[in-house]
Amino acid sequence: MIPDINPKPPGRQMIKRMSTRTKWLILAPLGLVLFSFGLCVLSEAAHERRVGQPTQVWVLLGLYSLALINTGLIFFGEALRFRILLDVRRETRRSMRQLLRKVNAKSLRKEPVRKGKSDKKTKSPTKTD
Numbered sequence: 001m002i003p004d005i006n007p008k009p010p011g012r013q014m015i016k017r018m019s020t021r022t023k024w025l026i027l028a029p030l031g032l033v034l035f036s037f038g039l040c041v042l043s044e045a046a047h048e049r050r051v052g053q054p055t056q057v058w059v060l061l062g063l064y065s066l067a068l069i070n071t072g073l074i075f076f077g078e079a080l081r082f083r084i085l086l087d088v089r090r091e092t093r094r095s096m097r098q099l100l101r102k103v104n105a106k107s108l109r110k111e112p113v114r115k116g117k118s119d120k121k122t123k124s125p126t127k128t129d
Contacts, residue, residue, distance in 0.1 A: 020082050020089075027079035035072030041065035 006013065015023070045061035 024082040027075050031072045031076030038065045038068030
C-alpha cells in the first residue's frame with residue numbers, strides 16, 4: 001500500500017494552519033529587523049568604499065544590503081496586510097453584533113397592532129379635567 005504524500009511542503013502546511021494574528025506577530029518584527037540590518041550593511045558598504053577597498057567587496061556588500069532591505073520591506077508589508085485583515089474582521093464582527101442587538105431589541109419592543117382609527121383614548125363627555 002502506497003501512503004498518500006501531500007505535494008505541499010511541510011512549512012507551507014504549517015503557515016496555512018497559523019492564525020492571522022500569529023502571522024502578523026512573526027512577520028512585523030522580522031521585517032523590521034531585516035530592514036534595519038540591511039541599512040547597517042549598506043552603511044558598511046559605504047564605509048568600505050570610502051576606505052578604498054576593492055570594488056568587488058563594497059558592491060557585493062551593497063547588493064546584499066539591498067536584498068536585506070527589500071526582504072524586510074516585503075515582510076513588513078505582509079505583516080501590515082495581516083494587521084489590516086485583523087482590524088477589518090474585528091470591525092465587521094462588532095457591527096454585526098450591534099445590528100443583531102438592534103434587531104433583537106426592536107422585536108422585543110414590538111407592540112400589538114390596534115384596529116382603531118387612532119391610538120389615543122377618547123375623552124368622556126361627562127368628565128372634566
